[in-house]
Amino acid sequence: MKGIGLAKGLAVTLKTMTRRATTRQYPDVEPELPPRTKGVIALIEENCTVCMLCARECPDWCIYIDSHKEEVVVPGAARARQRNVLDQFTIDFSLCMYCGICVDSCPFDALHWSPEFEYAEYDVNDLLHGRDRLREWVLTVPAPPAQDANGAPAKEQAAAEKALAAAAAKAAAQAEAGTEDGNGRM
């Protein structure tokens, strides 16, 4: 019969009309973003050792790092040690491709993803986020989600559990030694 397809389509429209809209009015209603969302990259400067891995691994080289060396005199050491001091750490978010290789490759957990995304600018130069802005983002970094129990635990989790076990073993050994010591003295 002619027009049956149209009629069915109209029925769908009618059905949808009676339902609540799925649209969320974005600026008024904030989106719920999962913790892994790649919004912006945060830098915990204290963890950065200026190893330059992130800057080198970045596929479009949008991380700019400057540093200088400082001598640290350690009392008792034969020679003064050298330490890298960060002068500049800038991510150019106008170039960033949001692949997360820098976050992935950082061996010291200095870089983290934050789901924040509202940092559009009128001037492209303002998309250069320096140390201060990258530090501000740290406050918005969420805790990582728990992983599927069927999978192998995350590297960080495994390392933390190992450290915890080692600490517990050490404490137990010390306690044992302590009681023996005490017994010996008594």
Next chain:
Amino acid sequence: MTHEVIASTGIDAAGLAEDEYPLGTDMVLNIGPQHPSTHGVLRLKLVLDGERVVSAEPVIGYMHRGAEKLFEARDYRQITMLANRHDWLSAFSNELGVVLAVERMMGIAVPDRAVWLRTALAELNRVLNHLVFLGSYPLEIGALTPVFYAFREREKIQAVLEEASGGRIHYMYNRVGGLKEEVPLGWTRRTREAIGEVRKTLPDLDILIRRNEIFMARTVGIGVLPAEQAAAFGASGPVARASGLDFDLRRDEPYLAYGDLDVPVVTRTTGDCHARFECLLDQVYVSLDLAEACLAKVDQLSGPVNVRLPKLVKAPEGHTYAWTENPLGVNGYYLVSRGERTPWRLKLRTASYANVQALTTLLPGTLVPDLVSIMGSMLFVVGDVDK
């Protein structure tokens, strides 16, 4: 759009035999290039005789970014990032081709859990890709509504992919040797729920457009691509299957976990615009089933989702060709390595490129209004054409 009326003897009307149009004036009409996000960035040079297309020449390359050359100066993790962008609607499947090639060269055995997760994610990516076309194609020929239904469904799947990978379009979730990280706790359940919801509400889109009389009038019998021509142009994916070419790498040369799955291949025989649309629509149902089957398997498997890699990932000297059934068709990566961290050459074979070539024979003889129907149904992403 620029209009240009020139004499048939002019050099721009090359390809037309002079005696075919001895006296008349033909119009050479440029369609596109317009905006990078529309079909318009593909330029079509048409020679028109009134409303009828005499010849059509797709002029490609307006979006050429030199991806293949860029690959040669990037290591394999960085290539994954670049590779997922040439076809921005099937990022996960694109990543897959690269890592499969490198894994094969390096002889890496990917853990089972990663294989099944990858398969599930690849199928979800297929659903996402198809939903874009299921929405945008009716939009292009004047049906405004379906796109809202398509994107409503897309959002549900996108949410679970974002939860796992952190990306909405460019996931960067594949790594050589597996996946970047384990999926979050409860992800498989939420994904199953999302699949269930899509399955429940997808019929809305289906009922709305599949048998709509106006839509049928614009697509049935329009732009018929015979099977031989589809094969001759190297068309693949839903475009080729709509013409009756029963070819699907997931069944015919299984990769990932497809060998253990029963992959129903959706085909049509008419080869017209409507058949292509129907293939797309039915494939969504198939992909949802496949993804669900994969997730059930993922829940039974435990273990890591990636392998420990050497500090420097180097594909040994040699070459390999990895091809995958991408949402739009066969996607191939020919990887030539000289044992360095970067490939010596990584050639891309993209589905869109072959599909677009078929326009040259598909368009002549059709009317200008049908041109839009045909172009939209040939399923290409211009980034995938121009690389």
